[in-house]
Amino acid sequence: MPERALTAGRDIGVADEACYPYTPGDQACNVCGDWQNRITKVTGFHGLTSAPTRMKECISTRGPLTACFIVYRDFYAYRSGVYRHGTGDRSGGHCVSIVGHDDGQGCWICKNSCGAGWGDNGFFRIAYGECSIDTWDVRAVDGVQVSPQGVGTLWVEGSPPNR
Numbered sequence: 504m505p506e507r508a509l510t511a512g513r514d515i516g517v518a519d520e521a522c523y524p525y526t527p528g529d530q531a532c533n534v535c536g537d538w539q540n541r542i543t544k545v546t547g548f549h550g551l552t553s554a555p556t557r558m559k560e561c562i563s564t565r566g567p568l569t570a571c572f573i574v575y576r577d578f579y580a581y582r583s584g585v586y587r588h589g590t591g592d593r594s595g596g597h598c599v600s601i602v603g604h605d606d607g608q609g610c611w612i613c614k615n616s617c618g619a620g621w622g623d624n625g626f627f628r629i630a631y632g633e634c635s636i637d638t639w640d641v642r643a644v645d646g647v648q649v650s651p652q653g654v655g656t657l658w659v660e661g662s663p664p665n666r
Contacts, residue, residue: 516542
């Protein structure tokens with residue numbers, strides 16, 4: 504769940520991509536030897552459940568959100584367009600990053616963790632309110648702090664990220 508991941512991001516931090524490259528699936532935590540000098544930490548986070556207007560504001564001023572939603576069997580067949588549950592039993596839950604929104608199509612733009620081979624190059628669109636995407640467990644990061652040797656953008660609480 505996002506709370507546990509964000510708490511770890513706050514208390515321990517996340518090593519940069521060169522130190523701990525992404526690979527899909529479970530893997531050992533074999534980070535580089537100087538990982539503690541190459542981390543980014545979350546300074547804080549807060550919930551946004553049932554607040555689509557605030558969610559849109561946070562995405563445009565701060566960046567992606569974490570969110571969870573109910574997964575139904577038909578979601579596995581998603582390839583493009585705006586997902587709306589149509590058929591199939593409930594399969595479980597899943598957490599993703601909401602990276603944008605499209606008011607014209609009435610949907611959230613999300614990044615999945617399955618890699619570029621899934622959905623629309625690893626992304627999907629889901630209708631506002633669909634499968635509890637904007638009411639179950641939505642979290643926004645208040646800020647991040649990059650270690651001196653870290654790679655990335657410095658974004659401290661109260662300021663927007665550099666884009």
